[in-house]
Amino acid sequence: MALRGTNQEFGRPYNRRIVLETIRLEAPIARGDIASRVGLTVQTVSTIIRELEQNGFVTGSRDAPKGRGLPRTSLMLNPEGGFAIGLHVTPIGIGAALVNLAGDIVGSRYHAFAPVTPERSFAIFETLIAEMRALRPDARMLGIGVAMPGPNDVESMSFVGPTTLEGWKGVDVGGRLTATTGLPAFVGTEPSAAALGERLYGKGRDLNSFYYLYVGVGFGGAMVHGGSVLLGAHGNAGEIGHIPIVPDGDLCPCGNRGCLERYVSLEALDRRLKAVDPGAEVERALEDHPAIVDEWIAETAPVLRRAIATIENLFDPEGIVISGFASEALLRRLFAATEPLMHSVAERSGRTSPRLLLSTEGKDAVMRGSAALAISGVLSPRFGLLFAGEEERTDRDPIMTGPAKKEVAA
Amino acid sequence: MALRGTNQEFGRPYNRRIVLETIRLEAPIARGDIASRVGLTVQTVSTIIRELEQNGFVTGSRDAPKGRGLPRTSLMLNPEGGFAIGLHVTPIGIGAALVNLAGDIVGSRYHAFAPVTPERSFAIFETLIAEMRALRPDARMLGIGVAMPGPNDVESMSFVGPTTLEGWKGVDVGGRLTATTGLPAFVGTEPSAAALGERLYGKGRDLNSFYYLYVGVGFGGAMVHGGSVLLGAHGNAGEIGHIPIVPDGDLCPCGNRGCLERYVSLEALDRRLKAVDPGAEVERALEDHPAIVDEWIAETAPVLRRAIATIENLFDPEGIVISGFASEALLRRLFAATEPLMHSVAERSGRTSPRLLLSTEGKDAVMRGSAALAISGVLSPRFGLLFAGEEERTDRDPIMTGPAKKEVAA
DNA sequence: AATATATAAATCCATTTGACTGAATAAATC
DNA sequence: GATTTATTCAGTCAAATGGATTTATATATT
CATH class of the missing domain: 3.30.420.40 (ATPase, nucleotide binding domain)
Known part of the structure; x- marks a missing residue:
């Protein structure tokens, strides 16, 4: 784990990241709002913003005046930064x-x-x-x-x-x-x-913690908590495709029986298709073999529901995001098939947000x-770590180095 | 999540915690070793140690001379601190x-x-x-x-x-x-x-990440990662007792069928015992009804094994610690029944540590x-948080306040 | 209409905290 | 006495802070 102490030279880059991250998530936002949000003074935020602007990470634009006082300057990430x-x-x-x-x-x-x-x-x-x-x-x-x-x-x-x-x-x-x-x-x-992509640019922007399900050739997952993707001790957390979900079920190449991936994955659908029509393709499954897809959905739905209840009870996320390499139409079918959801700790008394979200980001x-x-x-806000458990990067702070650097107040 | 900036006044308590935590884990340890370990200078560590000693958290003792030079002063937590x-x-x-x-x-x-x-x-x-x-x-x-x-x-x-x-x-x-x-x-x-107790004082001292299984009246769990217990969005992560492990299994009060807790828990054993002998007690199950315990172990073992594979594939911990309110003898029986373990990402090529550990801490x-x-x-090293996801404690730093405080360099 | 005041956003400057660098001191061995 | 190792002392420097200042707008007063 290697606990590290902090010092002034370490603190500034950290604050830079905090400010940059706040701009990313809350843009457009003014200096004062950033200050009150991150607990720094306006002056400090101001100097940090100046650095970030000079380095091309952030751009600001004077707002239209509304109410008295100097109109605020809204800041946002410079996409080309x-x-x-x-x-x-x-x-x-x-x-x-x-x-x-x-x-x-x-x-x-x-x-x-x-x-x-x-x-x-x-x-x-x-x-x-x-x-x-x-x-x-x-x-x-x-x-x-x-x-x-x-x-x-x-x-x-x-x-x-x-x-x-x-x-x-x-x-x-x-x-x-x-x-x-x-x-x-x-x-x-x-x-x-x-x-990570979902957390930075997709549904994860609004969720503090979520579990991400990825329906690909196989079936993977990842827990995002406090802005970090939890990788586990060796980067293999999220092999949800290999949780034994059906006792004494299908034999899986991993050596176990009844792995989730044997039922819910494009590879599983492909196997079904190929058994009927050796030339079939998963991409065109809905068009060419709708009956087989229906059958597959019907049979895998209870398996998927149990997997979802398992995730909810083990991770207690704010929500579960379903996404993947599969076509959007197929994902929507799978998504719809999760109803009715099983009971779990996700059934909170004052719950307003949905337990499941579909990400339409698709293959991108x-x-x-x-x-x-x-x-x-x-x-990344945490000293350069967006993955919990990852080794700390000892490189120089990338924010203040690189080709786009103009001279910082020499 | 509320990202917060840092400053010097924030950095000092943080460094204090880092130093204190290092002493706790590595005691006995000298100032110089702490410094190189946490990345601070010896001088900085020295001043922090002085504070900690004055406040009674740490005690030091001059080592016996070995080799030339001034013998190091070994530091350790003052248990009565x-x-x-x-x-x-x-x-x-x-x-x-x-x-x-x-x-x-x-x-x-x-x-x-x-x-x-x-x-x-x-x-x-x-x-x-x-x-x-x-x-x-x-x-x-x-x-x-x-x-x-x-x-x-x-x-x-x-x-x-x-x-x-x-x-x-x-x-x-x-x-x-x-x-x-x-x-x-x-x-x-x-x-x-x-x-948390296990991580601070038990098997968790040597593990950076581990999953903790608690066999109590029910069956609970918790993931410890990077020194923090992962609580989930609402503190309910670790309701492993309610993961649906047997499709269409026993009805559980939670409304689902086949929850893990219905099979592996003291309550489940108790139900079996009471069915045969209404006056039976779980505490004396091994002595009074060994056959029923054997039967219970045999039937629940595959269920427990699937749960363990699920945890390994979802969390990829360094190890799983089994503990609980159950008697040590009963825990040992359960522990032994997990063999042979199923395949999972825990089967790493260079693996030396055991996948499962039994904690003998018992009911304490x-x-x-x-x-x-x-x-x-x-x-706690992380700004006062040992639970990831917990609200930040805004209280004054407890290290430097409280009754045992002597005057710190006024 | 012209002027004065209120308010909000952002900046300037002196102060303070706390970690760092380098020199000094203490206790041991050679 | 010289050398080595652990620790402390003294001065320097980075960076955040608090308070005062500047800039831009809206509103009240004459």
């Missing part, structure tokens, strides 16, 4: 996107190929990264984020079975990318990256999310 | 204990009565608290911690059924205790309090733990 490249590695290809500070996808590319071996992938990484960089050649590039299927380094289920990648065990993806590009690189699992979520892995280095 | 009263409310009585900074139970008392209504309980609280205070009349009393069965404020399952308390809905336990005693009072659920865990709720106000 920084960019990150998000990479999404799947068993059937690699996606890349250039994402700005506001989470907008400036441009993206997808390269389909198989098998996705490390050597071929690294070559494609380089091409994709160069392409993305070319979209904003002179901008401040904050880093690269890579989302990969989990879990990491687990004997029985790493990179085995249809939902995982083969041949990647022990490959230092982050290290190699940093070496070839000179940019800081961060690697995360698909669901944790997507959850992962790419945005993986870029967010890098962007979080700038935007 | 502070005390807290732990209260444990159960459906059949109330326990109280006086606990010192080192987590030692200085004295304890149990008052059996039923039904445990709020009015009778508050009267008994007062007697017990007075008794505990009398054990160290002049010592610094840090506060009162109360452990109660969960969950809080949930429509369908609050205070209903054999494992819960009735008539306590909406009762402000902490507020009333503070009002009558003048001491800060903290209320937590049984498992979260016990988990809860009382120590509830006292720890109050003690954590002093020992």
Whole structure:
């Protein structure tokens, strides 16, 4: 855990992040409001804002006067203040996107190929990264984020079975990318990256804590608490696809029986489709084989409901966000099938917010999310950590370094 | 979440806590070692230690010389530096204990009565608290911690059924205790309090993250991560007793079917015993009805195993600690019945530590733990928070106030 | 219409807190 | 006496604070 003390040089960057994060979440907002919100004085916030403006992270605009007094200057993130490249590695290809500070996808590319071996992938990484960089050649590039299927380094289920990648065990993806590009690189699992994206730019903006469900080829999840994604001791928290949900159920490649992923996942649907029509594709399942989808939904709904009750009782989140690589139409079907929800601690007396939310971010979520892995280095409030349990980054504070830097009050 | 900025006056208490926590975990330890560990200079640590010594939290002793140079002064927590009263409310009585900074139970008392209504309980609280205070009349009393069965404020399952308390809905336990005693009072659920005790004084000292399972009348749990107990959005995280583990299983008072607690809990064993012998008692189950216990263990083992795999895949902890109100012998039986463990992300390639640990702290865990709720106000490293998600305590820093205070460099 | 006052937002400046750097001191061994 | 190690003393510096000041607008008064 390595508890660290604080000192003045540590405190300033921390306050910078707090202020920047507040602007991100509450924009447009004025200096005074930030001050009262974060518990600093207006003067302090003012000097921090000056730094942030000079470095291009924040822009301000004089409001229209209403009431007496000097009209406030509303501050907001400068979307062009920084960019990150998000990479999404799947068993059937690699996606890349250039994402700005506001989470907008400036441009993206997808390269389909198989098998996705490390050597071929690294070559494609380089091409994709160069392409993305070319979209904003002179901008401040904050880093690269890579989302990969989990879990990491687990004997029985790493990179085995249809939902995982083969041949990647022990490959230092982050290290190699940093070496070839000179940019800081961060690697995360698909669901944790997507959850981070959701927390920064999606439904998670309004939720202090939420559980994120990611229906992909497999089925993943991530708990977001206090702004951080909980990764667990070894980054494998959220392997919800492998919770044993049906006693003595289907055999799973992980060695257990009745894993959630065997029922609720695109791979599970695909298996059903292929059994009837070997040429069927999950993407077109609703159009081509609606009856099979109906059957699948009906049979998996109780399984999904039990999974949801399990999450609610174990994590007590403010809400559960359902999202994923699946098509929006299919997600909506799954979402609707969760009703009626089971009883759980989520049934609070004064509850107003919904227990379940559907994220329509769709497939962009992962790419945005993986870029967010890098962007979080700038935007994270807690000493640079958006992932609880992650090693503390000892790099210099990225906010005040980088190409876009103009001279700060020398 | 309310992000807060930091400043020097905020930084000093934080550093004090970091130093104190380091001493607690690593004692005996010298100033220099603390400095390099927490990243502060020796001088800064020195001044902090001086304060802590003057306030009686820490004592130092000159080591025996070995090698040349001035022998180091080893520092350790002064167990008598502070005390807290732990209260444990159960459906059949109330326990109280006086606990010192080192987590030692200085004295304890149990008052059996039923039904445990709020009015009778508050009267008994007062007697017990007075008794505990009398054990160290002049010592610094840090506060009162109360452990109660969960969950809080949930429509369908609050205070209903054999494992819960009735008539306590909406009762402000902490507020009333503070009002009558003048001491800060903290209320937590049984498992979260016990988990905190385990983290401060038990197996949790060596684990950065662990899941804590508490076999009580019901079945509870708590995730400890980075030194904090994760409470969830409303303090109800860890209602593991109500995860639906058997599809279409036994009906539970919560309204669902097949809840874990219906199988693995003292209440479940009790039901089995009473069905055969209405006068049977769980405490004497192993002696009086070994066959029934065998049968219960055999039938619940697969259920427990699935629960363990679920926890491992959802939280990825370093380990799972099994503990509880149950007798040590019974816990050992349950513990042994978890083998063979199912596959999960816990099966890491280089794994050396056990996946499951048995805590022999026994029934003291809860009382120590509830006292720890109050003690954590002093020992918590993160700005006074040992519970992630808890409201920030705006009280003055308890370390430097209180009866034992001698004049600090006026 | 012209002027004065009230209010709100943001900035300037002296003060204070607290951690840091470097020198000094104390207690041991060589 | 020289060297080594642990700890303390003295001065420096970064950064947040409180109070006064400046700027821009609205409203009241003459």
